[in-house]
Amino acid sequence: MKQLVEIYDYRQMIISLVRKDLRGRYKGSILGFFWTFLNPLLQLCVFTLVFSVIMKASYEQYYLFLFVALVPWMFFASSVQDGSTSILRDKDMVKKIYFPREVLPIATVTSGFINMLLTFIVIFIVLIFSGRGINFLALLCLPVVMIVQYVLCLGIALIVASLTVYLRDLQYILGIFTMALQYMTPVMYGSDMVPDWALPIFNLNPLTPIIAIYRQILYYKQVPGLSSLVEAFVVGIIFIIIGEFLFKKLQKGFAENF
């Protein structure tokens, strides 16, 4: 609790780190911040070309089916990968000055989160223009699932950020791991394509219900079931508790392990 209050006191630091990261992302390019929107839009064009024109997928408007799941997935992947190096990246600051170290993974995840929010502007535009439309009632659930995902991502980021300081290999291992996990999560295909015997394994993956809910809201335009949302939220809370517990233990040695 005391920790939470202190992190809240350092909100200005989080804000300025996020701002620095978002601004710095496309720094030096001519289009600058505009790339935040242009990048997903161009990605979408590629998907449309590949899956609607060349490879006919079995889902209708597959590019939309894929895109509404891929954007949240990319947020997760960046949280894990950037999160794992978040402490190392700012080691000069960690070595020199005190601030609650949680600020660094929080800023990294928040910056990925805001990036996702901005990309969602593109998603909405495409949903409307593609004729698929939006179910506003279902849309009310979207912030909830986003927050649930944020909590889960933050929990994982706290764990990997603190471990990577002690074991640098982890950042590369995580690169492979997230790539593998992408195929183990119904991102490019739907949960309906998973054979029944493998479903329990897939459901162990906390990302499975979250991605499914995104797709339910945006692609199928349905109000998601409450049970799967609650389930995902509980998993997220567990991760963040474990994450903070581990982080608190390990952070004491940060400055001496660079």
Next chain:
Amino acid sequence: MVDRENAIEVRHITKMFRVYYDKGTELKDKVLFSKRNKYENRKVLDDISFSVKRGEAIGLVGKNGCGKSTTLKMLTRIIYPNSGEIEMNGRVSSLIELGAGFHPDMSGRENIYTNAAIFGLTKKEIDARLEDIIAFSELEEYIDNPVRTYSSGMYTRLAFSVAINVDADILLIDEILAVGDANFQAKCFNKLREIKANGTTIVIVSHSLGQIEQICDRSIWIKNGKIAAEGIPKNVHMEYLDYMNEERIEQEEKERVRLQRQEMKERIEREEKERIEKENEKKRKRYGSGDAKFTNVRILDKDGNPQTTFRTGDEMTLDLDYEVYKKVVDGVFGFGVFRNDGLWVYGTNTRIDRFDNFDIEENGNYKVKLSDISLIPGQYWVDVTIEWGDGHPVDYFKEALRFEVVSNIGDTGVYRMPHDWKLTIPVTNK
């Protein structure tokens, strides 16, 4: 907190550093070569306890590597003790690494925001202080230029201004007042006084004992990871300086013995070569007719032991043996003292000191007792001479002897003039 009045309580902290012989952080190193991860535990702080009252200013002193900066880092919560507890009450600001987190491409103004945010200030709080910070840094004209265009002095000035305007309850400082020019330093010092007057608790680590004496109520001397003394800065510093001088004299002594041994060895090894060299050396540093020569020259302390390090005010005796090969008529003995930069400090001889005329016929010895060498610390050498008549050299032995003077008083010049102060204003001892 055990005592509500305390701002900082340090209880029995011990800190060990692992010194790796060959460190590996990769998985491969950790698993395959676990033997490579050999390390040694070095105890930097050994069961230290102290507390600082609210509004008190304390100084941590000690020689390099004694653990005082480590203590400060632990107070800052950058590193943590292996055992023991530290409790701090209030917002902490540290002037340890100035400008951590400065971004060179951003303007001074933007950097004030990011840097102050690192100290835990909210935007509102920073807005309220912005004017003060800019004014204090004296960078009004440059505040919207990118920080990379700043000189190093401007850079530290800005960083210092941010850190000192945080309005912390506890301020931790490591060797700060080396910031900027003399004017800015004076300004920092005044600001520090003001902050202290406002009730901020201050902990300073510094080698400048004078600064600590001016601002601190108490000094803690850390020696080999333990607290050696604690109390009124002036008293603690006296003790500390005495110890440092002792140690220095010891070191000199060790060095002298080491050199002597080495010299002996070398002499045996290359006696012949040395002899020729010495012959040349003598020609350069010794001249004269050679009818009489110094054979053995020493400096003795007041107990009659050979010594090369003295304190200002000590007694010193030059002890000189000579051999005579041919009678020297109307002989004169003399000596001169020079500082190691060649400054002639003093010189005299038996003629100047009005001895009766004498001839030097037999081998002998003479001593010169200097009952009070009031020289300012430094290195000195002594020339000793045998002459005849009106300054004709028989054996002029240049740089025959060397000695060093140490002192714990910081007066300057060449020699200490005996003096007494008489002041009409009343002097209070703080």
